[in-house]
Amino acid sequence: MSKETLLEVEDLHTYFYLGDKVAKAVDGVDFNVHKGETVAIVGESGSGKSITSLSIMRLIPQPPGKIVSGSVKLEGRDLLALSDKEMTNVRGDDIAMIFQEPMTSLNPVYTVGEQIAEMLLRHKKVKTKKEGKAKAVELLQQVGFPRAEETVKEHPHQLSGGMRQRVMIAMAMSCDPKLLIADEPTTALDVTIQAQILELMQSVKEKYHSSILMITHDLGVVAEMADRILVMYGGQIVENTSKYKLFTDAKHPYTEGLLASMPTIEEDKERLESISGTVPPADNFPQGCRFAPRCQYAMEACTKEVPALREVEPGHYVRCILYDENQGGTAHDS
Amino acid sequence: MYKYILRRFLIFIPMLFIVTVVVFTMATLAPGDPLTGEVLDPTVDPEVVEQRREALGLNDPPPVQYMNWLSEISQGNLGDSLHYSGRTVEELIMSRAPNTVYLAAFSLFITIVIGVPLGMYSARKQYTPVDYTATVFGFFGLAVPNFFFALIAVYVFSFQLGLFPPQGTISQPGLTGIDAFLDRLHHLVMPGITLGLASTAIYMRYTRSEMLDVMGQDFIRTARAKGMGEQNVLYKHTLRNALIPLITLLGFEFGTLLSGAVVTEAVFSFPGLGQLFLTGIQNQDFPLIMGINLIIAVTVLVGNLLADIMYAVVDPRIRYD
Numbered sequence: 001m002s003k004e005t006l007l008e009v010e011d012l013h014t015y016f017y018l019g020d021k022v023a024k025a026v027d028g029v030d031f032n033v034h035k036g037e038t039v040a041i042v043g044e045s046g047s048g049k050s051i052t053s054l055s056i057m058r059l060i061p062q063p064p065g066k067i068v069s070g071s072v073k074l075e076g077r078d079l080l081a082l083s084d085k086e087m088t089n090v091r092g093d094d095i096a097m098i099f100q101e102p103m104t105s106l107n108p109v110y111t112v113g114e115q116i117a118e119m120l121l122r123h124k125k126v127k128t129k130k131e132g133k134a135k136a137v138e139l140l141q142q143v144g145f146p147r148a149e150e151t152v153k154e155h156p157h158q159l160s161g162g163m164r165q166r167v168m169i170a171m172a173m174s175c176d177p178k179l180l181i182a183d184e185p186t187t188a189l190d191v192t193i194q195a196q197i198l199e200l201m202q203s204v205k206e207k208y209h210s211s212i213l214m215i216t217h218d219l220g221v222v223a224e225m226a227d228r229i230l231v232m233y234g235g236q237i238v239e240n241t242s243k244y245k246l247f248t249d250a251k252h253p254y255t256e257g258l259l260a261s262m263p264t265i266e267e268d269k270e271r272l273e274s275i276s277g278t279v280p281p282a283d284n285f286p287q288g289c290r291f292a293p294r295c296q297y298a299m300e301a302c303t304k305e306v307p308a309l310r311e312v313e314p315g316h317y318v319r320c321i322l323y324d325e326n327q328g329g330t331a332h333d334s
Numbered sequence: 335m336y337k338y339i340l341r342r343f344l345i346f347i348p349m350l351f352i353v354t355v356v357v358f359t360m361a362t363l364a365p366g367d368p369l370t371g372e373v374l375d376p377t378v379d380p381e382v383v384e385q386r387r388e389a390l391g392l393n394d395p396p397p398v399q400y401m402n403w404l405s406e407i408s409q410g411n412l413g414d415s416l417h418y419s420g421r422t423v424e425e426l427i428m429s430r431a432p433n434t435v436y437l438a439a440f441s442l443f444i445t446i447v448i449g450v451p452l453g454m455y456s457a458r459k460q461y462t463p464v465d466y467t468a469t470v471f472g473f474f475g476l477a478v479p480n481f482f483f484a485l486i487a488v489y490v491f492s493f494q495l496g497l498f499p500p501q502g503t504i505s506q507p508g509l510t511g512i513d514a515f516l517d518r519l520h521h522l523v524m525p526g527i528t529l530g531l532a533s534t535a536i537y538m539r540y541t542r543s544e545m546l547d548v549m550g551q552d553f554i555r556t557a558r559a560k561g562m563g564e565q566n567v568l569y570k571h572t573l574r575n576a577l578i579p580l581i582t583l584l585g586f587e588f589g590t591l592l593s594g595a596v597v598t599e600a601v602f603s604f605p606g607l608g609q610l611f612l613t614g615i616q617n618q619d620f621p622l623i624m625g626i627n628l629i630i631a632v633t634v635l636v637g638n639l640l641a642d643i644m645y646a647v648v649d650p651r652i653r654y655d
């Protein structure tokens with residue numbers, strides 16, 4: 001795998017302004033995605049994963065949302081500095097996205113073929129509607145529709161959730177994007193279908209040599225797909241490491257909790273049994289470490305200021321004062 | 335789709351039948367009968383009245399009367415008018431219907447070309463002065479009774495400014511071609527706006543809220559994620575979906591227009607079906623009242639049928655049911 005950087009997200013802040021409250025949905029996020037790499041963002045619901053990905057696409061509903069500061073560079077070009085018009089050229093062509101809800105993510109009044117062809121035409125991959133339809137058939141065949149000639153003429157409501165997600169994948173890959181963002185693409189699907197969709201994503205990724213940014217709250221999906229994992233909590237990344245390190249040597253107490261709550265084969269553990277409490281609301285984060293109220297290692301120093309995301313070993317970043325030499329905390333063994 | 339349309343047609347037939355029963359029953363249950371006026375008239379011999387009752391079939395039991403009436407109307411005979419002696423009801427209706435059709439078409443046109451775009455614009459510019467202005471107009475259109483609006487309009491635009499004629503459908507007979515058309519149009523402006531005011535407001539509010547609703551849907555986000563431009567998202571992806579519920583409204587529109595025409599035509603002395611209907615009521619002209627009622631009811635039914643068919647055309651989810 002090459003180590004060439006595709007996407008660089010730096011100090012990204014995306015806030016929602018609701019009356020006199022400010023929800024800091026994304027509050028200082030940094031990470032890179034390399035070419036050909038699959039990066040997963042994990043974390044409980046409400047931790048800012050979707051807003052991070054929508055910020056990259058510049059699809060934040062505004063108002064009430066706003067990307068307040070930071071940069072999102074795709075091959076060195078800052079997407080946040082582009083005009084709205086220029087950004088539409090990036091969407092779909094350079095970065096494609098699929099969403100959690102296959103049932104509602106396709107337009108009910110247009111055929112599957114029309115919706116794929118429209119995108120091909122938009123990014124000048126084909127010259128005519130007819131060419132677009134033909135390409136759509138080809139794309140649908142690739143994602144596993146045996147009778148793709150008929151499927152292009154069908155409307156979304158005629159397809160099951162899993163099939164619609166296949167259509168979304170075909171559409172996302174239609175312009176050969178450099179980066180595919182998938183926001184919980186399997187969460188709404190049956191378990192058996194989930195596995196098929198993940199397998200399909202893996203195979204299209206290899207075929208198109210694209211990178212994937214995969215958002216999930218399912219560590220099983222991570223184990224299956226990811227090269228690198230970003231653990232998010234309270235609008236920030238609290239741990240960033242390789243898949244191997246995550247499952248063998250997780251450092252952040254929150255990551256430990258997530259891993260401990262993963263269902264194992266022997267026993268079906270309760271979800272997040274080892275982390276009590278809930279994610280703090282984005283408009284009212286606790287002072288200092290945002291995980292402190294739920295952390296079993298929390299100490300007074302934790303509530304002073306937000307710990308920095310530090311590189312504790314090459315390529316392994318942790319946001320916790322236990323790993324912060326200057327704070328004099330003692331690293332616990334995990 | 336054809337199956338769906340066929341099914342709609344099959345429902346249409348019994349509905350039509352029920353409508354005739356309702357129209358007939360309403361006329362039968364209404365107090366008095368066509369000869370009531372003459373019964374109260376001391377100069378008329380009660381014996382003669384009774385004979386005429388018998389001759390008109392008014393003494394037959396209601397079911398028999400209904401069957402007779404049904405067989406007449408199925409042949410296109412709506413009966414003879416009692417008030418306009420010597421003229422049949424169908425003749426009277428045919429002479430007045432075109433004016434009402436022009437009036438209704440004009441106000442429907444206003445409703446659609448003003449209400450829908452204004453609603454779209456308002457949705458796009460949500461919470462801006464334009465949106466607030468449109469909202470105020472919407473409440474005004476709904477709150478002001480149309481006879482009141484008509485009186486103000488006549489006072490301002492006819493008597494004060496002299497821009498539009500206060501009554502009638504043409505200024506002089508004998509005009510031809512484009513002059514005749516423009517003359518008619520000139521006479522239609524004020525009654526047309528009066529009749530269409532409330533509907534325009536409703537369409538505007540409805541379009542606005544439907545557009546906003548659709549804009550928040552997941553598939554709109556998908557369209558944006560595909561790189562579609564703002565115009566495409568708005569006109570192709572949003573509008574087509576927002577129009578679906580508006581079609582229901584359009585189905586009701588026929589009834590709204592015809593009932594609204596009664597008041598509007600009265601205020602503008604506009605010789606249409608509405609005015610004919612009022613005359614019929616004032617003179618207890620039962621065949622005429624029943625005839626117009628029937629025409630209105632059938633028009634409403636046809637309106638609903640058309641709306642159902644249009645539904646199938648724009649919404650594929652209905653087509654394949």
Ligand SMILES: Nc1ncnc2c1ncn2[C@@H]1O[C@H](COP(=O)(O)OP(=O)(O)O)[C@@H](O)[C@H]1O
Pocket residue numbers: 016018023024025026043044045046047048049050051052061064281282283
């Ligand atoms: N449309 C919105 N309006 C207001 N606040 C929002 C909106 N979307 C997200 N947020 C805020 O951002 C936080 C993170 O949301 P999100 O990124 O969707 O979380 P997740 O990690 O579950 O994907 C939410 O808890 C909420 O406070």
Ligand code: SF4
Pocket residue numbers: 252253254289290291292293295296297298299302307319320321322
């Ligand atoms: S900084 Fe303190 S509270 Fe936060 S995770 Fe580390 S130990 Fe726990």
Ligand SMILES: [Mg+2]
Pocket residue numbers: 049050051183
């Ligand atoms: Mg989410």
